[in-house]
Amino acid sequence: MQADRKRSRRMMSLSAFMYFDGNYNLAAWRRPEAYADAGLDIQRWIDCARILERGKLDMIFVADYTSPPGFDDVETMSQTARSIGFEPVTLLSALAMTTTRLGVAGTISTTWNEPYTVARMLASLDRLSGGRAGWNIVTGRNPDDAKNFSREDHMAHDDRYDRAEEFVDVVFGLWDTFEDDAFVIDRTSGHFFDPTKIHGLNHRGKHFAVRGPLGVPRPIQGHPVKVVAGDSEPGRQLGARVADVIFTSKGDIKAGQAFYSDMRRRIASFGRIPDHVKILPGVTIYLGDSRQEADEKYERLEALLPVPYAIRQLGILMGADLTGFPVDGPLPDLPTSKVRPGGFQKQIDHARRENLTLRQTALRACAAKSHFVIKGTVQDVADQMEDWFVNEAADGFNLLPPLIPGDLEDFVEKVLPELRRRGLFRNEYEGSTLREHLGLKRPPNALASRS
Numbered sequence: 001m002q003a004d005r006k007r008s009r010r011m012m013s014l015s016a017f018m019y020f021d022g023n024y025n026l027a028a029w030r031r032p033e034a035y036a037d038a039g040l041d042i043q044r045w046i047d048c049a050r051i052l053e054r055g056k057l058d059m060i061f062v063a064d065y066t067s068p069p070g071f072d073d074v075e076t077m078s079q080t081a082r083s084i085g086f087e088p089v090t091l092l093s094a095l096a097m098t099t100t101r102l103g104v105a106g107t108i109s110t111t112w113n114e115p116y117t118v119a120r121m122l123a124s125l126d127r128l129s130g131g132r133a134g135w136n137i138v139t140g141r142n143p144d145d146a147k148n149f150s151r152e153d154h155m156a157h158d159d160r161y162d163r164a165e166e167f168v169d170v171v172f173g174l175w176d177t178f179e180d181d182a183f184v185i186d187r188t189s190g191h192f193f194d195p196t197k198i199h200g201l202n203h204r205g206k207h208f209a210v211r212g213p214l215g216v217p218r219p220i221q222g223h224p225v226k227v228v229a230g231d232s233e234p235g236r237q238l239g240a241r242v243a244d245v246i247f248t249s250k251g252d253i254k255a256g257q258a259f260y261s262d263m264r265r266r267i268a269s270f271g272r273i274p275d276h277v278k279i280l281p282g283v284t285i286y287l288g289d290s291r292q293e294a295d296e297k298y299e300r301l302e303a304l305l306p307v308p309y310a311i312r313q314l315g316i317l318m319g320a321d322l323t324g325f326p327v328d329g330p331l332p333d334l335p336t337s338k339v340r341p342g343g344f345q346k347q348i349d350h351a352r353r354e355n356l357t358l359r360q361t362a363l364r365a366c367a368a369k370s371h372f373v374i375k376g377t378v379q380d381v382a383d384q385m386e387d388w389f390v391n392e393a394a395d396g397f398n399l400l401p402p403l404i405p406g407d408l409e410d411f412v413e414k415v416l417p418e419l420r421r422r423g424l425f426r427n428e429y430e431g432s433t434l435r436e437h438l439g440l441k442r443p444p445n446a447l448a449s450r451s
């Protein structure tokens with residue numbers, strides 16, 4: 001009875017977002033207490049994944065931008081820990097072997113890959129992790145990528161989404177080319193699999209021609225968990241049509257609520273049930289025993305941020321070249337390029353409204369991009385997370401730890417007990433797959449039901 005009551009209660013979903021060196025704050029690697037070398041040493045990731053699993057988090061999420069930004073200015077580039085990082089699926093495969101319950105999700109771009117390769121990698125990751133894989137579907141916005149994939153320029157924003165829409169349908173189709181119970185391994189009849197339970201995909205579209213079948217069994221989860229973080233019109237539409245989890249960056253609860261209700265409306269317009277999709281805004285937490293201590297933690301890192309790199313990163317977020325403008329002058333008014341992402345306009349508007357300088361805007365962008373920032377005590381953090389959760393701005397959060405491993409440990413050891421005390425987060429895993437952690441259904445096989 002008590003267990004039933006517990007299960008029927010809505011709980012937060014929690015993911016931890018990490019990439020390159022794992023520290024979300026660009027300057028954190030310079031602090032002596034931080035791991036600086038997670039881009040070189042798998043053990044750092046294993047340590048972090050174990051902390052997250054101890055906290056019973058839903059998943060570790062490895063972001064990816066494929067190519068290191070900034071090679072045309074190596075002096076600036078050399079002042080960050082973001083010139084190296086492990087390829088996500090390789091890394092997640094290792095983490096799957098060193099954890100037992102934690103979901104392992106990562107970014108793979110639809111712009112710089114072929115769907116068959118991606119379907120194969122993720123089906124393999126799902127199987128070897130026992131059903132814990134997730135895919136962050138991105139179109140990629142890093143202008144440096146084009147030069148590593150035989151193109152002069154990045155593909156235009158809407159063309160990338162046009163390709164992504166078809167790309168994901170091919171991947172999902174390939175996952176269904178074997179039925180769940182195809183592998184009879186019948187030594188007597190001599191059938192390894194039942195020949196009635198394999199299907200061709202026979203896809204022919206604008207971008208791809210893929211026959212199938214996929215040479216990996218259907219994933220344990222049916223389909224690995226699909227994550228989308230698009231914010232533009234086509235980005236939101238893709239998320240509404242296919243995502244199980246939606247990531248977003250929203251700086252305050254009002255923006256979070258507007259996004260939450262817009263996405264739920266869009267999800268319903270595709271005939272899907274909004275409650276079957278988890279919307280997880282990012283949050284970067286500076287925790288202190290007092291508010292003053294939390295502020296000092298933030299300022300300590302801000303003082304270490306390399307300004308030229310911060311300005312370059314802001315330029316990528318804005319889709320504009322900001323080099324050469326006075327750093328203590330206003331944010332310049334520039335036409336944005338065709339690769340401009342949709343998510344940063346509010347920060348640009350905010351900078352203009354508050355008369356922030358280029359330096360100030362760039363530093364904020366490097367500490368937290370346009371994500372929600374909480375600086376405060378355990379009570380402050382729990383209050384604000386609860387506020388978003390109960391007031392229709394979030395189904396949980398994507399945690400962006402400013403500094404690892406300390407901020408992950410603090411979250412698990414200090415914040416989680418308070419969220420649990422308030423009945424907002426589970427005490428134990430209740431299933432074994434990532435879909436089960438998130439309370440998501442296993443998708444039926446679309447090809448099996450067709451025959």
Ligand SMILES: Cc1cc2nc3c(=O)[nH]c(=O)nc-3n(C[C@H](O)[C@H](O)[C@H](O)COP(=O)(O)O)c2cc1C
Nearest residue numbers: 063064107140229230231232235247248249341342
């Ligand atoms: C939490 C979060 C994680 C993201 N991770 C990645 C990533 O790993 N790689 C990437 O290229 N883009 C990533 N993005 C960018 C989004 O995929 C998307 O491009 C961005 O939100 C702008 O939306 P748009 O593509 O619809 O213009 C991420 C965005 C958010 C909010």
